[in-house]
Amino acid sequence: QSVLTQPPSVSAAPGQKVTISCSGSTSNIGTYYVSWYQQVPGTAPKLLIHDNIKRPSEIPDRFSGSKSGTSVTLGIDGLQTGDEADYYCAAWDSSLSAVVFGGGTKLTVL
Amino acid sequence: QLQLRESGPGLLKPSETLSLTCTVSGDSSSGRGYYWGWIRQPPGKGLEWIGNIYYSGSTYYSPSLKSRVTISFDTSKKQLSLHLTSVTAADTAVYYCVREGIHYYDARVDFWGQGTLVTVSS
Numbered sequence: 660q661s662v663l664t665q666p667p668s669v670s671a672a673p674g675q676k677v678t679i680s681c682s683g684s685t686s687n688i689g690t691y692y693v694s695w696y697q698q699v700p701g702t703a704p705k706l707l708i709h710d711n712i713k714r715p716s717e718i719p720d721r722f723s724g725s726k727s728g729t730s731v732t733l734g735i736d737g738l739q740t741g742d743e744a745d746y747y748c749a750a751w752d753s754s755l756s757a758v759v760f761g762g763g764t765k766l767t768v769l
Numbered sequence: 770q771l772q773l774r775e776s777g778p779g780l781l782k783p784s785e786t787l788s789l790t791c792t793v794s795g796d797s798s799s800g801r802g803y804y805w806g807w808i809r810q811p812p813g814k815g816l817e818w819i820g821n822i823y824y825s826g827s828t829y830y831s832p833s834l835k836s837r838v839t840i841s842f843d844t845s846k847k848q849l850s851l852h853l854t855s856v857t858a859a860d861t862a863v864y865y866c867v868r869e870g871i872h873y874y875d876a877r878v879d880f881w882g883q884g885t886l887v888t889v890s891s
Contacts, residue, residue, distance in 0.1 A: 661815070694877045696816075703865060703881040704816065715879065747816055751874035757831045758818040758876045 662687060663748050663761035670767040675738050679764045681748035682730040687759060689729040691751040695722075698745045698763075707746075708733060735766070743768050771795045773849075773866045773882035781889045787856050791849040791866030791882055804869040805842055807851045808878070809862040817862075819851065821869050829873050856889045863887075 664682045671677040681693065693711050696704040706715055708724035711731060723734040735742055748761040777789035789807075806821030820830035822840045830838050839852040849866055866882035869875055 691874050692876065694875075696878070698816075703884055704878070705881075706877065706879050709870075709875075709877040709879075745815075749816075749818075749876040749878075751876050753874075755832050756829055758821075760816045760818060763815040 661762040662752055662755070662759040663750065665746075665748060665761035665764045667762070668765045668767065670769055671738055672769050673738050673740060676734060676736045677738060677766065679733045679735075679746050679748075679766070680730060681732070681761045683750060683752075683759075684729050686754040687729075687750040687752040688726070688731055690753060693724070693726065693731045693748055693750045695724060695731075695733045696747045696749065697742075698747065699743075700745070704747065738768050740768050742766060771868065771880045773868065773880055775864060775866045775882045775885040777885060777887070779886060779888060781856055781887065782891055783857050783889060784855055785889075787851070787853040787860065787864075787887055787889075789851045789864055789866075789885065789887070791851075793847040793849065793868075796847065801844070802871055804871070804873055804875070805849050806867050806869050806878075807840060807849075808865045808867055810865070810884075811859075811862045819853075819864075821873065822849070823873070827873075858889050861887065861889050 695708040698704040711726045712724045721736045752759045804821040807819040822828045837854045863884040865884045867878045868880040870877040
C-alpha cells in the first residue's frame with residue numbers, strides 16, 4: 660500500500676480534460692512539494708510537474724498541477740492519444756525521511 | 770545534455786549482492802549542487818525510491834531497504850554506485866539512476882537513466 664493514494668485508472672475521450680488526484684498527509688504533501696511523472700510503458704518516467712504547480716519548459720501547458728491541503732491534482736487538457744501512460748505523484752515524507760510515490764494511475768484515452 | 774547510463778549484472782542468485790554503476794556525462798559540475806539517486810520498478814508495478822546522495826556524501830535511504838543498501842558517488846569519475854546486499858526475488862526490477870533536486874526533500878527527478886533490468890533467480 661502506497662503512502663500517497665492515487666486512483667488506479669482514469670479515462671476520457673480525445674480533446675477532453677482529465678484530472679488525477681493524489682492524496683497524502685501533513686508529513687508529505689501537506690508540507691513538501693509534489694512532483695508528477697509520466698511513464699509510457701517500456702520507457703523511463705518523465706518529469707511533468709514539480710514544486711506542485713511548475714512545468715519544465717518542454718512540457719506543454721495542457722498539463723497543470725494544483726494543491727489543496729494534503730492533496731494534489733494533475734490536470735491534462737486537450738487529451739491526445741499520446742497521453743496514454745501511467746502517471747505518478749511523488750513527495751518527501753518527513754516521518755519516513757524518504758521520497759514516497761503514489762501507486763500510479765493508468766490513463767486511457769478512449 | 771546530461772546523460773545517465775546504468776551498467777551491471779542483469780542476473781543474480783538469491784543472497785548475492787547487487788552492484789550497479791551509473792556513469793554521468795554532459796555535466797560540467799562534477800555532480801555538485803544536486804542529489805543523485807536510484808529508483809526501481811518491479812515488472813508491472815509502480816516506482817519505488819531507493820535512496821539518494823549529495824555530492825558531499827550525505828545520504829538518505831528508504832526505510833524498507835536501509836539495512837541492505839549503500840549509495841556512493843565518485844565525483845572524480847562522475848560515477849554513482851548502488852550496492853544492495855542479500856537480494857531475493859522481490860528485488861527483481863528495472864533500476865533507474867537519477868538526478869534529483871538541490872534539496873534532499875525535492876522529490877524532483879529531472880534526469881533519468883534508461884534503466885537496467887536486474888533479475889534475481891536461482
